[in-house]
Amino acid sequence: MRRRPLPLPSGPHPPPPTQRGAPLQLDGSRATVLQHGDAGRDGCLPARSRGLMPDVDFAPSAVADDYTERMRAFLDEHVLPAEASYDAFRAERRGTPAEWDLPPVVEELKEKARAQGLWNLFLPSISGLSNLEYASVAEVSGWSPVIAPEAINCQAPDTGNMETLHLFGTPEQKAEWLEPLLEGTIRSAFAMTEPDVASSDATNIQTLIRREGDEYVISGKKWWISGSADPRCRIFIVMGKTDPDGPAHRQQSMVLVPRDTPGLTITRHLPTFGYQDQHGHSELRFDDVRVPVANLLGEEGGGFAIAQARLGPGRIHHCMRLIGMAERAIDLMVRRAQARTAFGRPLADQGVVREQIAQSRIEVEQARLLVLKTAWLIDNHGAKGAATEIAAIKVVCPRIACAVIDRAIQVHGGAGMSDDTPLAYFYVWARALRLADGPDEVHLRTVARQELGRHT
Numbered sequence: 317m318r319r320r321p322l323p324l325p326s327g328p329h330p331p332p333p334t335q336r337g338a339p340l341q342l343d344g345s346r347a348t349v350l351q352h353g354d355a356g357r358d359g360c361l362p363a364r365s366r367g368l369m370p371d372v373d374f375a376p377s378a379v380a381d382d383y384t385e386r387m388r389a390f391l392d393e394h395v396l397p398a399e400a401s402y403d404a405f406r407a408e409r410r411g412t413p414a415e416w417d418l419p420p421v422v423e424e425l426k427e428k429a430r431a432q433g434l435w436n437l438f439l440p441s442i443s444g445l446s447n448l449e450y451a452s453v454a455e456v457s458g459w460s461p462v463i464a465p466e467a468i469n470c471q472a473p474d475t476g477n478m479e480t481l482h483l484f485g486t487p488e489q490k491a492e493w494l495e496p497l498l499e500g501t502i503r504s505a506f507a508m509t510e511p512d513v514a515s516s517d518a519t520n521i522q523t524l525i526r527r528e529g530d531e532y533v534i535s536g537k538k539w540w541i542s543g544s545a546d547p548r549c550r551i552f553i554v555m556g557k558t559d560p561d562g563p564a565h566r567q568q569s570m571v572l573v574p575r576d577t578p579g580l581t582i583t584r585h586l587p588t589f590g591y592q593d594q595h596g597h598s599e600l601r602f603d604d605v606r607v608p609v610a611n612l613l614g615e616e617g618g619g620f621a622i623a624q625a626r627l628g629p630g631r632i633h634h635c636m637r638l639i640g641m642a643e644r645a646i647d648l649m650v651r652r653a654q655a656r657t658a659f660g661r662p663l664a665d666q667g668v669v670r671e672q673i674a675q676s677r678i679e680v681e682q683a684r685l686l687v688l689k690t691a692w693l694i695d696n697h698g699a700k701g702a703a704t705e706i707a708a709i710k711v712v713c714p715r716i717a718c719a720v721i722d723r724a725i726q727v728h729g730g731a732g733m734s735d736d737t738p739l740a741y742f743y744v745w746a747r748a749l750r751l752a753d754g755p756d757e758v759h760l761r762t763v764a765r766q767e768l769g770r771h772t
C-alpha cells in the first residue's frame with residue numbers, strides 16, 4: 317500500500333472555495349470571480365493573498381480519492397510488474413535502429429487503463445478533474461515515470477501539445493491532430509530550443525517562418541526535441557519568427573509541421589547521461605520546409621503567448637510525477653536500509669542513514685504542499701494568478717527529487733549506480749528537469765522579480 321500525503325495540520329477546515337462546482341475552464345480555473353479580488357499589477361495575486369493563504373483547501377474530493385485509489389491499484393497490479401518486460405525489450409534493441417520501437421506491453425497497458433476510465437485525466441475539460449484533483453493521480457504515475465504516464469495517455473510532451481491544440485487549434489487542426497492524440501494513436505513533439513542560441517530566453521530563437529503566398533516556409537535548427545525519435549510521432553509544433561523586426565514578444569509564431577514534410581530532417585538523437593529514452597530527444601533541421609498557412613496555430617505573432625499558456629498545468633504534472641519518483645526512492649531506500657546490515661547493525665539503525673531518511677521525508681512533504689497549493693491557485697485564480705508558485709515548484713521539485721534519489725542511491729551502495737533499481741535513471745530524469753521547460757535560474761528570476769516588486 318502506498319503512502320498517502322500527510323494530513324494537513326488539524327483544526328477547523330474553512331469552507332470550500334465558492335468556485336467549487338462551477339464549470340471548469342481550459343486552464344483548470346473555475347468560471348467565477350476571484351476570491352481574493354483581482355490579480356496584482358504583475359498578473360499575480362496581491363501580497364495579502366500570499367503567506368498563509370487561509371482559504372486554501374487541499375482536502376481531496378471524493379472524485380480525486382476514487383481516481384487516485386484506482387490509479388494506485390493499476391500501478392501495483394499492472395504497471396510495476398510490466399517494468400521488467402519493458403526494460404528487456406529495450407535492452408535487446410539498444411544501439412540498433414529498433415531502439416525507438418515501443419515495447420508492446422505499453423499498448424497492452426493503454427487498453428487496460430482506458431477500460432478502467434484512467435485516460436486523458438490531465439485535461440480538465442474532458443476529465444472534469446481540477447488540477448488539484450489530477451495532481452494526486454500524476455504523483456502515483458511518477459512511481460513509474462517512463463511507463464505509467466503513457467499508459468493513461470498523460471505523457472509529456474503530448475499533454476502540453478494537446479492542451480495547446482485544444483486552446484488554439486482550428487476545428488480542422490483539432491480533427492487532424494488533437495483527436496488521434498487523445499485516442500493515443502499518434503505522438504507529437506514541441507520544437508522551441510535551438511543549439512545556436514541561449515533558448516532559455518525564447519526571444520533569442522532564430523528559426524524563420526516566412527510567408528510565401530499560401531504557404532509558410534520554415535528554416536532553422538532545433539535540438540532536445542522530446543518525442544521526435546518515436547516512430548509514432550506524426551506532428552511537430554514549431555516555434556519560429558514570422559516578424560523578426562517586430563516587438564520582442566510579438567515576433568514569434570507557432571506552426572504545425574507534419575513529420576513527413578520534405579525538408580524536415582532528424583539529424584541525431586541526444587542521450588541524457590548516456591540513456592536514450594524510447595521516444596527520444598532529437599536534433600532537427602528545417603531546410604525550407606513548406607506548410608500551408610492553415611497550419612498556423614492561433615495568430616501570427618501569438619507564439620510567445622501560446623508558449624506561456626501551455627506551461628502552467630504542465631509544470632504541475634511534471635512536479636507531481638517528480639514527487640512520485642521521490643516517494644518511490646524513499647520506499648526503496650527504507651527497504652534497503654532495513655534489509656542490509658553493516659558493522660553489526662541494519663543500516664536503518666545507523667543514525668546517519670536515519671537522518672537521510674528523515675531529511676527526504678521532510679523535503680517531499682514540503683514540496684508536495686507547495687505543488688498542491690499551486691494546483692489550487694491555478695484552479696481558483698488561473699495560471700496567471702499562480703505565476704510565482706508555478707516558477708517556485710519548477711525549481712523545488714527537481715531539486716528535492718535529485719537530493720532524495722541521490723540519498724537512496726547512496727544507501728544502496730554500488731547497486732544504486734546499476735540499473736538493477738530504477739534509481740540511476742530516476743536521478744538522470746530528475747536532473748534533466750532542472751533544465752527542461754526552462755532552467756532553474758529563469759524560474760528563480762521570476763520568483764525574485766515578484767518578491768522585489770512587492771517591496772517597491
Ligand SMILES: Cc1cc2nc3c(=O)[nH]c(=O)nc-3n(C[C@H](O)[C@H](O)[C@H](O)COP(=O)(O)OP(=O)(O)OC[C@H]3O[C@@H](n4cnc5c(N)ncnc54)[C@H](O)[C@@H]3O)c2cc1C
Binds near residue numbers: 514
Ligand atoms: C531532457 C530534455 C528534454 C527537453 N525537451 C525539450 C523539448 O521537447 N522541446 C524544446 O523546445 N526544448 C526541450 N528541452 C530544452 C530545454 O528547454 C532547454 O535546454 C532549456 O530551456 C535551456 O535552454 P538552453 O539549453 O539553450 O540553455 P541556455 O539558454 O544557453 O542557458 C544555459 C544556462 O545559462 C544559465 N542562465 C540562463 N538564463 C539565466 C538567467 N536569467 N540568469 C542566470 N543564469 C541563467 C542557466 O544556468 C542555464 O542552464 C529539453 C531539454 C532537456 C535536457
